[in-house]
Amino acid sequence: MxxxxxxxxxxxxxxxxxxxxxxxxxxxxxxxxxxxxxxxxxxxxxxxxxxxxxxxxxxxxxxxxxxxxxxxxxxxxxxxxxxxxxxxxxxxxxxxxxxxxPGQAAVWELLARGHMLKGQWRQMADAARRGLAIDPEVPDLVSLLSLAHTKLGEAEPARAAAAHALRLDPESATAHLVSGRAALAFGDPKAAVDSFREVLRLDPGFGSARDLLVTALKQRNPLQQTLSKLRRRYRGGWRLVFLLPVAPPLIAVFVLVALLHWAAWVSESVTVLRLARAKATRLLFEGAEARVALACCALVAGGTAVLGLGIALGLEAVGTAGVAVMALVTAVQEATHTGSPRGRKTLYGWTGLLVATIAVAVIAGAPVVALVSVYAELGTIWVAAGVRRFFLDHSAAEG
The missing domain is CATH 1.25.40.10 (Tetratricopeptide repeat domain)
Structure with missing residues (x-):
């Protein structure tokens, strides 16, 4: 040999x-x-x-x-x-x-990628710059630098690095990806859509580009943009719970946060269903994603019908149950968008418990029980946050 x-x-x-x-x-x-x-x-x-x-x-x-x-x-x-x-x-x-x-640009790229895995964006940017000082013509290093700037919220350096990466290699899927991520992060979903479509043309198996394209398509929806801004503004609202003993009116803030999340999930369901049925975008969605969107739209429609029936018949429990059916959208979407299989299973179990509670409220004619289920369903955003954190910490401990 x-x-x-x-x-x-x-x-x-x-x-x-x-x-x-x-x-x-x-x-x-x-x-x-x-x-x-x-x-x-x-x-x-x-x-x-x-x-x-x-x-x-x-x-x-x-x-x-x-x-x-x-x-x-x-x-x-x-x-x-x-x-x-x-x-x-x-x-x-x-x-x-x-x-x-220390003179190997490829190793600096590896170091930048390692910091990327840990979300250490400043260290990632520094490593990319060190590699580019050795070889300024490496498109992937420039792309990593652009991504680091994007994650750090530095719009102009991110866009400049992405444009440089595209000049170095116009056929690089990675360069188009970071260009799209910068556009999406800094308020240009239309340009992001074009970039992510180019990524998928160059590399149809690029899974993250598909997900980002869906996000960019959603962000072109004006309602979705408004709700996303409001949700980011109130993302830390849960911490106000510690002020409730001295300022009970803050409960209104929690109600607002919960309703914003519900409205955003409904808007997302409608958008996904519309995109899943459109000829140009239907292949972007897995069957499960479209089915969940369809189920959530059906919950809104069905809940509205039950609410109307309760009002027409003068049955308070039935009308409140209709509201509870609509509020189930939050529980279903929070469970679906939980990455951990065990966390997802836990939240689906929680959703099943809520469905049983609605049924009991209708059978027993107990509007108070139905109202409690509405609060629990809308409050699933905090239940889900706790479940995700628990299973994330548990996985880290086992690792």
Whole structure:
């Protein structure tokens, strides 16, 4: 076996996105020369590209052991950690690589990405600048700098960096993505839509671009823009609960916050349903997302009908139950938009309990019970926040 040729074939197969074939080639090299450091590095990359994070980490650590003073082994280990979503390890590996050779722009890019995973935007921007000082023509580094500025709320530097990235590589999906993110963050949803569509043209499998395109399409809706501004303004309203003992009228603020969230969820449901049915945008939505939007619109329509029936018949419990049915939109949407599977299951259980409460109120003719369910449904925004925080903290502790 010619080891050099086999390693070159492994590199080529990785570039062609054939990691399984690259793995076979590289394992053949290591069967002959187990201490071949470059083969270990490339094998680690082949494994992580196949989603086998545990094996990739072990191989990367062996590569570092074989060449502890070489920048590339630490760089590969950092790439593996980054793709395995291990931000602290990725940052440490990048720093070790830079200690061996600070003149590698690719390592500064890795360091910037590691800080990105942790939401350390200022450090991310600094790392990107250091990399660009070495090689100012790297589009991905410029894109990372633009994203960092966007997250820091620095509009002009973000737009300038995004434009620079597009000049360097007009066919870069990443450059168009950060351009769209800057436009969306700084109040230009129309330009953001154009950028995200270009991303999907260049790379149809770019999932985050699809989600951002949907967000940008929604933000073009004037009602959605107004509600979003109001919701951001009152985002910290829950802290006012500590003032209620000395200022009970503040309960009106909580009611306002809850109603704003409900109105925003209804608006989002209508917008998603409209986009899901339009020929130009229907492919942007998964079936589940469209079904949830349809269900929420049905809750509003059905609740309105039940409210009207209660008024017509003079049945207070039925009329209040109609309001409760409409208020279920908040509970359903908060559950649907919870990322943790266990948190989502918990909130769906909470929603089921609320539905049962409405049914009991109607059967028992108890308007007070129905009214309490309305308050509980609108207040789900705070229940959901607590559930998300609990499961996030629990996951972090287990990790």
């Amino acid at each position: 010619n080891v050099g040729e086999s390693i070159n074939r492994g590199k080529t197969l990785l570039q062609l996105r054939r990691p399984a074939d690259a793995e076979r080639e590289l394992r053949g090299v290591l069967a002959v020369e187990p201490q071949q450091g470059m083969a270990q590095c490339l094998l680690a990359l082949a494994l992580i590209q196949q989603g086998r994070a545990g094996e990739a980490v072990a191989v990367a650590q062996e590569a570092v052991r074989l060449a502890p003073d070489h920048w590339y082994s630490h760089y590969v280990a950092g790439q593996v950690y980054y793709r395995a979503n291990l931000a602290d390890h990725a940052i440490a590996a990048a720093q070790a690589s830079l200690a061996a050779d």
